[in-house]
Amino acid sequence: MSMSGNGPTKRPLGTCFVRAHRGLCADCRPELPCVVASYKSSDREFEAGQDLFSLGKPCDSIYNLTEGWVILYNLLEDGRRQILHFALPGAVLGFHPGDSAMMTYGAQALTDVTVSSIPHKALLPIVKQQPEFGLRLAWLIARDCSLAFDRLTSIGRHSASKRVAHLLLKLFIRYRAQWPGNQIEEMHLPLTQEDIGDATGLTSVHVNRVLGDLRKDGIVKFHYRRLQIINPDKLIDVARIDPQLVLSWIR
């Protein structure tokens, strides 16, 4: 279940095939020389459904996601789940506060996934050789933190339909940002309605009703992991996101 075949139909030739994933590697931000090239990072692959690391267990490496979708999640003792974050290519995973501490959340591959891993022990040497690496790492983590704050506001203060709309819009924009210059209004979104519920703090039953409403209102269709944005303006309105801000994301 890779991302291939799910992409947009018309895609500009040339650089756009090089995904702008903004990770730790060399092609991400040209103005900063890259480190990973000089450090022999080892690639790993995970199948959809596998855990990259697990809740309550130690994790001795950080992962730089190069292909696929990963969710970070928390489990409650009664089996319910809260999805904390959707990681897209470029994300850094597993940089935890405190060396060799237990992870306080898990990471599961939503699709087949490839990552390059760097042991925690290697971080200090890398940083000494390439000081910019540390800043870039901080920058990537700060972005994830900002996304977490965003979802905190959504879950804490918005109604069900706004939460779902917000989630879909954000994922759509983040996905699209990986293929700059590309105009799409449809994408493969590897989620079940249960996943959407776990991310928005709702039950899958209620997510289903909300999606039905959004479809009836001609805003979005989400059916069997295919997301279509029918009316972007309405979606932005329902998601309670500043249109100005959306423009700045799209660039």
Next chain:
Amino acid sequence: MSMSGNGPTKRPLGTCFVRAHRGLCADCRPELPCVVASYKSSDREFEAGQDLFSLGKPCDSIYNLTEGWVILYNLLEDGRRQILHFALPGAVLGFHPGDSAMMTYGAQALTDVTVSSIPHKALLPIVKQQPEFGLRLAWLIARDCSLAFDRLTSIGRHSASKRVAHLLLKLFIRYRAQWPGNQIEEMHLPLTQEDIGDATGLTSVHVNRVLGDLRKDGIVKFHYRRLQIINPDKLIDVARIDPQLVLSWIR
């Protein structure tokens, strides 16, 4: 409204007066040489209620909080608010994704506050001189991110009383961690019930009822900004936090 006079009554002499605030400065993690000493960071003060930076405006410096409490928050168009994070001494504020971008959240001083500020422009030179600085920065931000994930789970999946208990317990533990070796069960918590509501996604009315229940059950008392933990074990149970984990925090 400084923190003085609010501290615990019996405090071990000696090192415990040096607050372990784990910030960017030299006394935070002895194993890593510090940077800020070599960079002439400028101190600033803010009064309680003032904004360190505001939602939708640019912010050209990062702040290292040295004294006081700061909240990060979001405002909705209808005037409601979501508190995203409580920053305690040692925290790094204003390191935003993307240089000179608009802040997507605001920061307000809950008490009188002192910070040392470092312009964004100075970060790259600092990192080049002291590479560990970048790692420490990333580490601090990752910790905040982890706390945000924690609250996401609480708000998304727990009942009102669990959310409130979770918040109070976390704040208590984080406050106490600043004074290691100190046994206290009472603290000055500079929050209103409205603040607690804005942090937990509840209304102040409902927070009031929940606090009443917690008081009746002999778990905690929170009255006019004074928090007393009556029954820590029960609180840990209600907050749905792994007792093992709590122990590891307390050390």
Next chain:
DNA sequence: CGCTATCTTGAGGCGGATCAACCGCAGTGG
């Protein structure tokens, strides 16, 4: 073709929001 995961739809209940008083207390100004 049966099995399982996912989606769909309905009925009923509850947790927390909303609306609306009222209290206690600290200023503050006459």
Next chain:
DNA sequence: CCACTGCGGTTGATCCGCCTCAAGATAGCG
């Protein structure tokens, strides 16, 4: 000294959004 004001907390009545439980329907897959 007391009236006035404002903030924060307290309490009650009512309402509604979302959860829960339950029973199909549909799609994907070996």
